[in-house]
Amino acid sequence: MNIKITGTGSYIPSTVEKNTAFHNHTFLNADGSAINAPNEVIVEKFKEITGIAERRYAKDHLNSSDLGFFAAEKAIADANIDPETIDYIIAAHNFGDVKHNTIQGDMLPSLASRIKHSLRIKNPKCVAYDILFGCPGWVEGVIQAKAFIKSGMAKRCLVIGTETLSRVTDKHDRDAMIFSDGAGATIVEASNEEGGxxxxxxxxxxxxxxxxxxxxxxxxxxxxxxxxxxxxxxxxxxxxxxxxxxxxxxxxxxxxxxxxxxxxxxxxxxxxxxxxxxxxxxxxxxxxxxxxxxxxxxxxxxxxxxxxxxxxxxxxxxxxxxxxxxxxxxxxxxxxxxxxxxxxxxxxxxxx
The missing domain is CATH 3.40.47.10 (Thiolase/Chalcone synthase)
Structure with missing residues (x-):
């Protein structure tokens, strides 16, 4: 038995935030002191270091669980499976649902439960839970899915990585220019095909x-x-x-x-x-x-x-x-x- 990714899906927000949008920000050092450089220089140096010219932000009415749901739908369609046959939904994130213009993360219920609800999966034996593992969360979710399948506890898992980091960034910190929003999802399942x-x-x-x-x-x-x-x-x-x-x-x-x-x-x-x-x-x-x-x-x-x-x-x-x-x-x-x-x-x- 091999364990393969049989379906993939992603959701890339449509709102593009270019580097020029940061020219009007007031960037400060960690101690609150002014940075002795114009914003155009700060932004250009940032691009040279990170390679980032633009990033994507979620629309105001969408949260991480929504983005994860959109990506999950695509992965399920790509794998051509019945969602009721999914044994585990593993959602990796860092801050839960952070509504636009709020300062509080919402993780009750879990994002995986919210995504399962949005997928309208009735099967109670489809277990939905979140994983907090920093940026490596989706990779770790796939590793956990492998363990479930190898042990016989599951045959098919949906692993999602979703985040709206733009909502937890400090606009006075240059690092705010790094972070963006998006979601990716995969179906991981047992297979008789080679590889995995x-x-x-x-x-x-x-x-x-x-x-x-x-x-x-x-x-x-x-x-x-x-x-x-x-x-x-x-x-x-x-x-x-x-x-x-x-x-x-x-x-x-x-x-x-x-x-x-x-x-x-x-x-x-x-x-x-x-x-x-x-x-x-x-x-x-x-x-x-x-x-x-x-x-x-x-x-x-x-x-x-x-x-x-x-x-x-x-x-x-x-x-x-x-x-x-x-x-x-x-x-x-x-x-x-x-x-x-x-x-x-x-x-x-x-x-x-």
Whole structure:
């Protein structure tokens, strides 16, 4: 028995927020002091570092659970299955439903329960739950789905990554330009066909690294100090990722028995273009081999960092040939990899 992704779907919000929209923001340092540079310079430097030229924001009336529902519908249709036959719905996110212009995350009931409700699934044995695992949440959800199926507890799972990070960003923090909204979903199920999940690797680094991403106050001291926003230590995350993600990917690939030269695509969490490129270089350096052209598709330039949604969205775009220069063929070996709050790292080697 193999475990395969039989359906994919994504929801990319239609609202485009270009970098020029940030020219009128008042950016401040973490201590509230002014940044000694015009916004045009700040924004251009940001683009040089992250590669992000624009990002997508959800419409005001839509929440994370809505985005996840839209992506789930597409994945179910793509797999051509009856939703009543789904055994588990696993929804990865970070902040629940955050309504537009509010400051409170809503996770009661779980987003997975809300999505199941929206799908109108009656079967009570379809178990719906959420996973909080930072940006690697969707990858970890697929790993959990594999465990359920391998153990005989399930035959078919729906794994979703959905987020509206634009609603938890501090407009006075330059990092606010990184984050975006979106959702991706996959059907994972037992299959008699060749391929599927060949190996996985997961690790949680918490001794010194747990709070590299955290909820903190605004950089503007004049705003309410009890309101919290997503914050991060970008330098520490960058160094952590470059040290640990390539190692996890190598362990995963070695355990799969696949040769590095047979890897066709690497789907890395779209966090930062330069960081992802550096991870790729270090990964191939571990094997003392050159990086193949076109091995790493990228969507961050246009879609920004939508956390748990980036990897499944990227997969769906490539599968549907909607990302220029990239496609997937039956038998292709791919790697999924992510790093994020916790700090968590994971990877999957998969044969398409």
């Amino acid at each position: 999940i060949l190996a996985h690797e997961t690790a949680s680094f918490t001794y010194d690294e747990a709070y590299y991403l955290f909820f903190g106050k605004s950089n503007n001291p004049e705003l309410p100090q009890d309101t919290r926003y997503i914050k991060m230590d970008g330098r520490k995350i960058y160094e952590f990722a470059l040290t640990n993600v390539p190692k996890a990917m190598k362990t995963c690939l070695d355990n799969s028995g696949v040769d590095i030269k047979d890897v066709k695509k690497i789907f890395i969490h779209q966090a930062n273009e330069k960081m992802d490129e550096a991870i790729l270089k270090r990964f191939y350096r571990l094997y003392k081999t050159a990086i193949p052209e076109g091995v790493m598709p990228m969507s961050i330039q246009k879609l920004g960092n939508s956390s748990v949604a980036t990897v499944p969205t990227l997969l769906d775009l490539v599968k549907r040939k909607q990302l220029e220069g990239h496609s997937l063929n039956k038998g292709d070996i791919v790697i999924f990899a992510s790093v994020g709050a916790g700090m968590h790292i994971n990877a999957i080697v998969y044969q398409y």
